[in-house]
Amino acid sequence: MQSMPDRWSVEVAPQLAPEEKIAAWLEVDIDSALHFTRGLVVVTDRRVLAKMSGDIEWGQWLYSDGLSLRHFDHAGIGSLELIDPQKRLACWRYTLGLNVIALRLINHFEQQLEAYLSGQPVHHLDEGVCAQCQAPLPPGEDSCAICPEKKGAVSSRWALFRLVRFAKPYKWSLIFGFLLTLASTAATLVPPYLTLPLMDNILIPYQNGKPIDVGLVRLYMAGLLGSALVAWTLGWARTYILAIVSERIGADLRTSTYEHLLRLS
Structure with a gap:
């Protein structure tokens, strides 16, 4: 005791x-x-x-x-x-x-x-007791099954690997979402590359007295507008697909947890 x-x-x-x-x-x-x-x-x-x-x-x-x-x-x-x-x-x-x-x-x-x-004496069993919760230990055991094991702190990142089995049924959706992420990121990098020639070939020459090339301006502006629309479309598609996958994985987690609880004694 x-x-x-x-x-x-x-x-x-x-x-x-x-x-x-x-x-x-x-x-x-x-x-x-x-x-x-x-x-x-x-x-x-x-x-x-x-x-x-x-x-x-x-x-x-x-x-x-x-x-x-x-x-x-x-x-x-x-x-x-x-x-x-x-x-x-x-x-x-x-x-x-x-x-x-x-x-x-x-x-x-x-x-x-x-x-x-x-009037009879109490028969005490030879059993160990957990020092933390005072619960009897099973015969031949020196660790308590109730109290959490005292282990070194494990990085929470390793816990993500336990979710891999829930993500396997949606691997192609995840791969597609990853590719959309790369594509949307690439689309957002297009405007800076169009802004530089727009400054060098249109705005700076116009300040020096040269006439504006309307066709070239339309080309640059169309590129900026198109890249913005493509980036928005790809970002929306990525968000939509990954949101569906995350909700389905969450549903599988809840279902698995509930089934496990039903199997407990």
Whole structure:
């Protein structure tokens, strides 16, 4: 069992009876009004102890026949309810990040309650516990399947290679979109090459007193207009094709994710 925070250890120690042992504990992070605060729920071999940060006295409930600890969650908030056959005795709330620890607390509560009522000692299995979430580790395993593996940061660019299998059915559309990108880029480079001879052959000679060659001006202007129209057309076609491909890949991703969720236990 992970060591209890010092502030709680100091408060819990005077509450324990001689030879009373702590089996499990849970530090909750929300009060009954759903305000963020701290509290502690402790399961011992004789009773349940609990206290919120704003409370003066500790609550305690001795083990008895019919006592149970129930768990449920709603809208991202988990709840633990301590009840007996007549009524609800107490309720504690927490964010779902503590859900694994709460389930482990319930398991220890049921073991201790059964042992207390039957008079038989609790049979503890030789199992490791994750230092981060306190969940039992599978036999022969030293890594937790719940907590994320602590690995070095991997560049997000490598994650793009996992999407290749979704892009394969649309490879020709992607290739065509890439060629349109090159063509539209090339079309946007045409006006600068037409502007230079327009300046050298038309505008500068006109400033020096030479007459304007109308046919040459029309040729240059037609080239500028044509390149602009071609660049716009190619850019629109590229955007249209790549937008369709991206939407279809996104749909395939959503479908694959949903199918995977349906196959889970």
